[in-house]
Amino acid sequence: MRASQGDHIVLAGKRVGDPTQDGRVVEVRGEDGGPPYVVEWSDGHTGLIYPGPGTVLKLSPSGEGDKAQEAVAGSTASPHAREWTVRVSIFETEDDTDARAVLVADSPEHLVASGWSHRAPQDRAVPEIGDEVAVARALRHLADLLMSTAESDISAVTGKDAQVRRT
Numbered sequence: 001m002r003a004s005q006g007d008h009i010v011l012a013g014k015r016v017g018d019p020t021q022d023g024r025v026v027e028v029r030g031e032d033g034g035p036p037y038v039v040e041w042s043d044g045h046t047g048l049i050y051p052g053p054g055t056v057l058k059l060s061p062s063g064e065g066d067k068a069q070e071a072v073a074g075s076t077a078s079p080h081a082r083e084w085t086v087r088v089s090i091f092e093t094e095d096d097t098d099a100r101a102v103l104v105a106d107s108p109e110h111l112v113a114s115g116w117s118h119r120a121p122q123d124r125a126v127p128e129i130g131d132e133v134a135v136a137r138a139l140r141h142l143a144d145l146l147m148s149t150a151e152s153d154i155s156a157v158t159g160k161d162a163q164v165r166r167t
Contacts, residue, residue, distance in 0.1 A: 001034070001035065001051050002032065002033035002034060003025045003028055003033050003035075003037055004025065004028065004033060005025055005026060005027065005028060006024065006025065007024070007025045007058060008022060008023070008024055008025070008058040009022065009023055009024075009025060009037065009039055009049070009051065009058075010022045010058065011049075011051070019083060020082075020083055021041055021042070021043075022041070022042050023039040023040050023041035023042055024039065024040050025037050025038070025039055026038050026039065026040045026046065029048075035049070035050045035051055036048050036049060036050050037049055037051070082105075082106060084103060084104065084105040084106075085103075085104045085105075086101055086102065086103055086104070086139070086142070087101070087102045087104060088100070088101050088102075088135055088138065088139075089102075090131050090134065090135065092127060092130065092131075095118055095119040095120075095121070096116065096117070096118050096119075096130075097116065097117045097118075097119075097127070097130035097131055097133070097134040098114065098115075098116050098134060099114065099115045099116070099131070099134035099135045099137070099138040100112065100113075100114050100138060101113050101114075101115070101135070101138040101139050101141070101142045103142060103146065111142060111145050111146055111149065112142075113138050113139075113141035113142035113144075113145050114137075114138055114141065115133075115134045115135060115136065115137025115138030115139070115140070115141060116134050116137065117129075117130045117131075117133035117134040117137070147164055147166060150164055151163060151164050
């Protein structure tokens with residue numbers, strides 16, 4: 001990784017549930033743009049880091065090509081990190097398992113999707129399997145709902161029908 005003063009760094013949390021950190025490189029102490037870096041984090045503190053796995057470097061605009069690309073993107077704002085959370089609730093009654101997945105994000109409305117599973121009478125009772133199937137179905141439905149929401153948002157902004165490729 002090679003950085004310059006003014007570049008932005010985003011660090012993933014060390015554990016699930018830990019916040020993502022983002023900041024601006026204020027000093028490069030390594031040779032040829034290498035680490036370590038002194039970073040001013042968005043929460044105001046400054047620290048010395050040696051970036052590792054889960055680190056993303058976003059280069060600051062430095063040339064005309066970068067400025068042209070920035071203009072196409074429509075924003076000159078500094079990048080910042082966001083975190084979305086998916087909360088899954090599982091309800092079991094006898095041979096049936098229902099799962100509810102809720103996407104908690106920046107928007108005022110949360111997306112909600114459901115999934116289910118049913119254990120056949122001849123199958124052994126292994127609750128984890130019912131949980132896995134119900135949650136997988138809920139998450140798949142949530143992904144489809146999020147993709148449809150993105151298509152609607154794109155259509156609202158462009159005034160044209162939009163279809164996002166599901167790859």
